[in-house]
Amino acid sequence: xxxxxxxxxxxxxxxxxxxxxxKLEYRGYDSAGMAVYNGEKIQMAKATGRLKVLSEMTYExxxxxxxxxxxxxxxxxxxxxxxxxxHPHFNETETIAVVHNGIIENYMKLKxxxxxxxxxxxxxxxxxxxxxxxxxxxxxxxxxxxxxIMHRVEGSYALGIIFAEHxxxxxxxxxxxxxxxxxxGEGSLIASDVPAVLKxxxxxxxxxxxxxxxxxxxxxxxxxVDGESIEKESKQIEWDIHAAEKGGYEHFMLKEMNxxxxxxxxxxxxRIKDGEIVIEExxxxxxxxxxxxxxxxxxxxxxxHTGFTSKYVFEGLARIPVEVDLASEFRYRNPILxxxxxxxxxxxxxxxxxxxxxxxxxxxxxVTTLGIVNVVGSSIAREADKVMYTWAGPxxxxxxxxxxxxxxxxxxxxxxxxxxVRGKIDAEQVSTMLHDLKxxxxxxxxxxxxxxxxxxxxxxxxxARDVFFLGRGIDYxxxxxxxxxxxxxxxxxxxxxxxxxxxxxxxxxxxxxxPVIAVATQNEILKKTISNVVEVRSRGAFVMAVTTEGxxxxxxxxxYVVYIPQTNAYFSNSLAIIPLQLFSYxxxxxxxxxxxxxxxxxxSVTVE
Ligand code: F6R
Numbered sequence: 001x002x003x004x005x006x007x008x009x010x011x012x013x014x015x016x017x018x019x020x021x022x023k024l025e026y027r028g029y030d031s032a033g034m035a036v037y038n039g040e041k042i043q044m045a046k047a048t049g050r051l052k053v054l055s056e057m058t059y060e061x062x063x064x065x066x067x068x069x070x071x072x073x074x075x076x077x078x079x080x081x082x083x084x085x086x087h088p089h090f091n092e093t094e095t096i097a098v099v100h101n102g103i104i105e106n107y108m109k110l111k112x113x114x115x116x117x118x119x120x121x122x123x124x125x126x127x128x129x130x131x132x133x134x135x136x137x138x139x140x141x142x143x144x145x146x147x148x149i150m151h152r153v154e155g156s157y158a159l160g161i162i163f164a165e166h167x168x169x170x171x172x173x174x175x176x177x178x179x180x181x182x183x184x185g186e187g188s189l190i191a192s193d194v195p196a197v198l199k200x201x202x203x204x205x206x207x208x209x210x211x212x213x214x215x216x217x218x219x220x221x222x223x224x225v226d227g228e229s230i231e232k233e234s235k236q237i238e239w240d241i242h243a244a245e246k247g248g249y250e251h252f253m254l255k256e257m258n259x260x261x262x263x264x265x266x267x268x269x270x271r272i273k274d275g276e277i278v279i280e281e282x283x284x285x286x287x288x289x290x291x292x293x294x295x296x297x298x299x300x301x302x303x304x305h306t307g308f309t310s311k312y313v314f315e316g317l318a319r320i321p322v323e324v325d326l327a328s329e330f331r332y333r334n335p336i337l338x339x340x341x342x343x344x345x346x347x348x349x350x351x352x353x354x355x356x357x358x359x360x361x362x363x364x365x366x367v368t369t370l371g372i373v374n375v376v377g378s379s380i381a382r383e384a385d386k387v388m389y390t391w392a393g394p395x396x397x398x399x400x401x402x403x404x405x406x407x408x409x410x411x412x413x414x415x416x417x418x419x420x421v422r423g424k425i426d427a428e429q430v431s432t433m434l435h436d437l438k439x440x441x442x443x444x445x446x447x448x449x450x451x452x453x454x455x456x457x458x459x460x461x462x463x464a465r466d467v468f469f470l471g472r473g474i475d476y477x478x479x480x481x482x483x484x485x486x487x488x489x490x491x492x493x494x495x496x497x498x499x500x501x502x503x504x505x506x507x508x509x510x511x512x513x514x515p516v517i518a519v520a521t522q523n524e525i526l527k528k529t530i531s532n533v534v535e536v537r538s539r540g541a542f543v544m545a546v547t548t549e550g551x552x553x554x555x556x557x558x559x560y561v562v563y564i565p566q567t568n569a570y571f572s573n574s575l576a577i578i579p580l581q582l583f584s585y586x587x588x589x590x591x592x593x594x595x596x597x598x599x600x601x602x603x604s605v606t607v608e
Contacts, residue, residue, distance in 0.1 A: 002087075002101040003027055003073040004179065005196050006160040008170050009187015009217050013069030014061025020189070020196035021051055021071050026245050027193065028394025029073035030081035030377065034058070035088040035097035036069035037167045042097050046086035067217075068167050070160040070190070072099035075394055076376035078107070079124030089128045091135035092120060095164040098134065100127040101192050102177035103391060105155035105270040108280065130159065142166055146173055146212055147227045155270060156262075158207075160190050170215050174207040176262070181205050181213045181220050182234070188215035194237055194244040202237045251595045253397035253489070257581050258448055261441035263402040264574065266391040267409050268437055275431055277417040282388050288368075289421040292342045295322045298330045298358045299346035300605065302400045302484060303407055306573075307346055308477040310411035313570045317419035327354035328608070330361075337365045344370045346411075348395060348403035349604040350378025357608070359384055372410050374403050388414065397596045398603050399489050401581050404481065405444070408574050412437060415570075436568040440575070443565045447578040450562075451586075454579050457544065457560060458586035464515050467494040469580075470502065470536070471519035472529055478519045478546075478573045482580035489598050490588040499532040512540035517580070520547045520554060521564060521572035533557045544583075546576050 003024030007013045017034050032054045033046030043064050047053040051073065058064050072087035079085040088097040104110070107126035110133060115121070119132045133152060138145040142163045156176035163169075172181050172190040181190050184200035190213070191197045197204060207213055210225040211232075222230045239248050249255040271279050295314055297307035304326055311322040325335070327345070331354060337343070343362040347355045350373040359380055362369050371384030374392050381387050390406035416433055419425045425433075461467065467486060469479035479496035486494045497506050499518070510516070516536050520529040530553055533543055537557070545558035554561050564575040588595045 002075050002192070003029065003196065004070070004099050004101055004158055004160050004190060004192040005072075006070040006099075006170050006172065006190030006215070007187060008068045008215050009184070010067060011186055012061065012065065013067050014058060014064040017069050017071035018051065018055050018061050019199070020191060021073050023195040023198070023241075024073055024191075024193055025051060026396065027073070027075070028396070029075050031076075031083065031086035032071070032073045033086045033088055034061070034064055034069055034071040035162060036064040036066040037162060037164060038064070038066040042090070042094060042162060042164050044088060044090065044097065046083050046088075048081055048083050048086065067187075068162060068170060070097060070099045070162055070170065077103060077389065077391055078126045080377045085123045085125050087127060089123060089125065089131045091131045093135070096131055096134050096138065097162050098127060098131045099160040100130060101158040102156035102175075103266055103270055104129055104153055104157065106153070110152065130157070134161065138163070140165070142169070142171060143212065143214070143223060143227050146171055147225055150175070150210060150225050156266065158192055168216055172207060172213040172215065174211060175209050179207045181207060181215060183220060187217050188220050190215065193247070194239065195241055198237065198241055198244055203234045204237060205232050205234050250589070251397065253399055253401060253585055253595050256395055256397055256402045257578075257585065259393070260402050260405045260448070260578070261445040263392045263406045264409050264444060265441040267406045268413065268440070271413055272434055272438070275434065277413055277420070277434075279388055279413065279417065282386055284386055286421045289418055291340050292320055292418070293338075293340040294342070295320050296330070296335065296337070296341060296343045296362070297322060297324045297346065298327050298343060298355065298362075300327050300352050300354055302404045302481055303346040303348060303355075305477055305481040305484065306404060306407040306411060307344070308480060309408060309474055309573045310415060312474050312477070313412060313415040314418065316570060317415050317425060318422055319424050320418065327352065327358040331358045337362065337367045339366065341367045342370060343367050344372060345380055345384060346372045346407055347380050348374040348390070348392070348400055348407070350375040350380040351604050351606050353606050353608050356380055356383070372407060374406065395603075398598055398601045399485060404577070405574060409437065409440065412571060433568055436571060439567065440571060443567065443575055444578055447564060447575060448582070451582050454562070454582040455586040458583050459590055461492075461515055461587050462590040464492050466509065467492055467515045467517065468506070468510070468536075469494060469496040469517045469519065470499040470529070470532055471496070472499045472525045473522050474570070474573055475519040475522055475529065475576070478521070478576045478580070479517070481577055482517060482519070482584070485581055485584035486587065488601060489584055489595050490591055490593055491599070492587065499529050502532055502535065507535065507539065510536050510539045510541050514541045516541040516543045517583070518543055518545045518558060519576055520545055520551070521576050522569055523548070523551075526551060526553065530554065530557050546579055548572065
């Protein structure tokens with residue numbers, strides 16, 4: 001995710017900004033930049049690539065003299081990773097400079113309004129809107145301009161802002177994107193994450209939603225969204241630098257699991273406008289959507305599992321036949337593709353060799369390709385005819401969690417959109433589904449808050465040799481991902497089975513004490529799955545069931561039941577996967593495994 005640093009004080013700002021940005025490198029980025037007030041004007045330097053490029057370009061900050069500045073590392077969301085899209089962003093007269101983390105959801109609307117008023121944009125970013133909007137409202141009082149834009153801007157933001165006319169202060173503003181401020185002996189600092197300031201202070205203020213901080217060399221003062229002064233208490237950071245990089249979590253995987261509510265929210269909410277689904281970057285007209293007569297979903301690993309789920313969603317809602325393939329199979333199996341086929345390639349990294357090769361093969365066959373990708377500017381994002389981004393931010397743990405969740409909800413949105421355009425669902429059904437979708441982030445948060453219960457249960461399985469996951473339909477797809485998570489990080493052998501298929505062989509492996517995890521969220525087939533649970537239990541299996549609240553039948557059948565909140569049956573994967581991720585994580589931690597970097601695995605598989 002992007003990183004923010006800001007400094008005002010007695011020392012030269014640029015070296016401190018570079019140092020702070022270096023501490024945020026672990027978060028992932030594709031470009032970096034700084035803006036420093038030099039006594040007369042704000043000077044800026046930006047560069048695509050590693051921080052080293054920016055550092056060399058500015059002679060370690062020497063070419064940007066001054067004691068007031070802001071810096072940024074950017075993880076591209078709106079617009080490719082280029083110098084012009086890198087932050088900071090200026091207003092036209094270069095008197096206001098802004099760095100931003102988050103997503104401005106209504107930026108298109110604001111951009112249009114500002115362009116109508118004559119503002120010229122020099123980047124593709126949502127952030128530049130903030131710089132021009134500040135310019136529009138600025139009449140000499142920065143605080144007034146900031147509070148005005150906070151009432152206009154929708155979405156999530158952490159902002160660092162400097163005004164050339166007020167070089168004795170910098171501003172920090174936050175909504176739904178983390179930001180801290182702190183004081184050292186010689187000045188005040190802003191950062192999006194603790195590691196950037198730990199060298200200078202352990203005493204920080206966490207800015208809360210819709211709060212503003214004004215930093216000067218001597219003091220930090222706080223205001224609410226109405227510009228009224230507020231008091232805040234500082235907190236002492238006890239973590240060391242490595243723990244700080246993980247936000248205090250023991251592992252990146254745990255941190256990323258906990259980021260899922262935000263990830264799901266960021267992927268969904270900018271795409272819901274006035275009750276309609278609008279996927280701006282997709283560029284697919286209604287007629288094009290109506291003409292699709294078949295979808296092939298192609299991906300690897302967990303991304304493939306999300307496609308396996310969305311087959312049910314696309315077919316159920318939009319009534320389009322869907323085939324799901326492993327990319328490594330698809331590329332060699334000579335599939336039948338025609339001009340009305342849509343090939344959807346799903347990839348977090350956008351660089352997975354087999355997925356990229358499958359995409360190229362599909363393009364050679366002349367069919368339309370759509371990439372659902374997390375990394376902006378990656379090969380799949382660039383080469384696919386259409387693209388839809390998942391806004392999960394960089395994922396560091398090898399085992400995917402938050403990107404998986406973002407891929408799922410991106411596909412729900414597409415399926416609902418396709419169903420609506422093709423006249424398979426009406427406006428009321430869309431509205432009910434969007435209502436359920438919007439509830440997912442809070443429901444995921446609730447499930448994450450029950451982690452101690454899962455941990456306790458997971459401790460019983462540390463010595464397990466084999467674990468079986470069972471489910472039917474979407475529950476089978478969830479089981480596949482639950483099983484992969486467990487085996488890849490804990491090295492316990494596990495298999496996912498379509499519950500009805502057990503009797504055709506696998507049940508012979510069930511013996512006294514074999515752990516079985518049964519996923520049963522689909523009401524229509526619940527009784528069938530319960531029968532399968534009875535079958536394995538009567539052969540000695542110890543069963544944990546994941547089912548939906550209000551399904552009392554499971555209580556009598558399984559040894560241990562985890563409930564997920566009620567949601568639309570198509571969306572249940574987004575909830576049921578949370579206890580399964582936690583289960584795998586705690587089993588792996590209990591076994592002392594290297595959770596974030598499991599043996600033999602790479603985050604991005606760029607070879608066949
Ligand atoms: C499992 C995992 C992998 C990836 C797979 C595809 O936890 O992360 O199975 O899902 O390697 O990677 P991307 O999505 O980058 O194409």
